[in-house]
Amino acid sequence: xxxxxxxxxxxxxxxxxxxxxxxxxxxxxxxxxxxxxxxxxxxxxxxxxxxxxxxxxxxxxxxxxxxxxxxxxxxxxxxxxxxxxxxxxxxxxxxxxxxxxxxxxxxxxxxxxxxxxxxxxxxxxxxxxxxxxxxxxxxxxxxxxxxxxxxxxxxxxxxxxxxxxxxxxxxxxxxxxxxxxxxxxxxxxxxxxxxxxxxxxxxxxxxxxxxxxxxxxxxxxxxxxxxxxxxxxxxxxxxxxxxxxxxxxxxxxxxxxxxxxxxxxxxxxxxxxxxxxxxxxxxxxxxxxxxxxxxxxxxxxxxxxxxxxxxxxxxxxxxxxxxxxxxxxxxx
Numbered sequence: 310x311x312x313x314x315x316x317x318x319x320x321x322x323x324x325x326x327x328x329x330x331x332x333x334x335x336x337x338x339x340x341x342x343x344x345x346x347x348x349x350x351x352x353x354x355x356x357x358x359x360x361x362x363x364x365x366x367x368x369x370x371x372x373x374x375x376x377x378x379x380x381x382x383x384x385x386x387x388x389x390x391x392x393x394x395x396x397x398x399x400x401x402x403x404x405x406x407x408x409x410x411x412x413x414x415x416x417x418x419x420x421x422x423x424x425x426x427x428x429x430x431x432x433x434x435x436x437x438x439x440x441x442x443x444x445x446x447x448x449x450x451x452x453x454x455x456x457x458x459x460x461x462x463x464x465x466x467x468x469x470x471x472x473x474x475x476x477x478x479x480x481x482x483x484x485x486x487x488x489x490x491x492x493x494x495x496x497x498x499x500x501x502x503x504x505x506x507x508x509x510x511x512x513x514x515x516x517x518x519x520x521x522x523x524x525x526x527x528x529x530x531x532x533x534x535x536x537x538x539x540x541x542x543x544x545x546x547x548x549x550x551x552x553x554x555x556x557x558x559x560x561x562x563x564x565x566x567x568x569x570x571x572x573x574x575x576x577x578x579x580x581x582x583x584x585x586x587x588x589x590x591x592x593x594x595x596x597x598x599x600x601x602x603x604x605x606x607x608x609x610x611x612x613x614x615x616x617x618x619x620x621x622x623x624x625x626x627x628x629x630x631x632x633x634x635x636x637x638x639x640x641x
Contacts, residue, residue: 318627322635325369325628332372333365336389343390343437354418354430358397367497368393370522370632377617377625384445385504390498391454396439399461399489400430406469409548418495449503463537464488473553475563482557483524491523498629509527514616518629521613526636528606531556532599533570533639535590540567550589552583557605561598570596606637 319325326333334591344355375385399519403409405424406416406503419427435458440449468485497517518614533550535558549556555578571594577589593599610633620626635641 318624322631322641324366325373329369329372329404330626332376332389333369333387334364335386336368336372336393337388339497339623340393343394343441343638345509348434350422350435351430354401354422354426355434357396357418358400359393365393366397366526366632367493370494370519370629371497371501373628373632374498374519375504375630376501377620377623378462378505378507378511378515379621380501380505382504384447385447385501387441388450388500388504391438391441392493392500393638394434394441394456396493397459398431398434398438399465401427401434402471403427406465409552447503450500453496453500453503460488460492464490464492468554471555473579473581474555477555477560479557479560482555482560483492486524486527487579488519490527491520494523494526497518499570502540510581514619516617518633520632521609521616522636524632525606525609525613528557528602528609529637529639532558532603532606533560535593536599547586547589550577551581553578553631556619557602559600561601562593562596564590564597565598581619603637610634 317324326505341360344352344359346352346355371389371392372385375388401418405419405427406606409417417427418430438454438458442454445451464485464487468489471481471485495516496519499512499516502515507515531549534547534556550559559574559578563571566574573585574589577585613633613636614630617626617629620629631641
């Protein structure tokens, strides 16, 4: 009796990248092809950020979700490129708003070319993404991506309104990260099911996976802002605090710290400075805020994995499960 050869399941992010190598290369080719413009500055800034590294996790989630749901066509490549264009546009705008100096270990675009050029090229990427959506000509795809783009913009405004707010609640924090970050993960996963013709319930489960994954990923990032070295983080340690950005570790620390420590944290949040960063990091560590925030991320990742139970076994499903681990533990 003949048996089909055993398929090795991914055990690390490297394995996931190998599993998706052909699709990812096709997406990269499409991205570079569709980024071309007759305006030289558009090409320069686009290449600076698109070619600046990054694992392109959102397109990766989409590619895996589509294959795990049984999709066998090619439209997922174009959808993945659209997702990356939307994400890259948000990065260009984010860095201007946050006055960030580094992104993925290199100078941000607005530091090199100025705020106006960065914002306008971000607009170019948004408009290019909508051109690509129209080419796919599937109303459900356009509706999901249009609604997601709008939600991201609302999340950006909400975060701006909350800058320097030392009284930010966990509920408000989760609203910000869900709108600003996790909703694009949710759309990326849902669109895999949509392309595959999955049932509404299956598409909802994929979207729930993406939302929980995105939340876990953002919380882990917020912990790393106080714990990682600059090289691993790709930006300066303590940037969130320097920008007056209140994240889950700070919220938990504010609840537990002594009055004097609370006063220090409040002053740092209000001033948007990082002169006492070492002291702030000690407070976050001593109150258990960093460990407990990471525990919340782990619980969200666990829930994300359970959302995949209805999918049939496949290397791509295993990869999605592993991405939930990676969201919290970047050493995988």
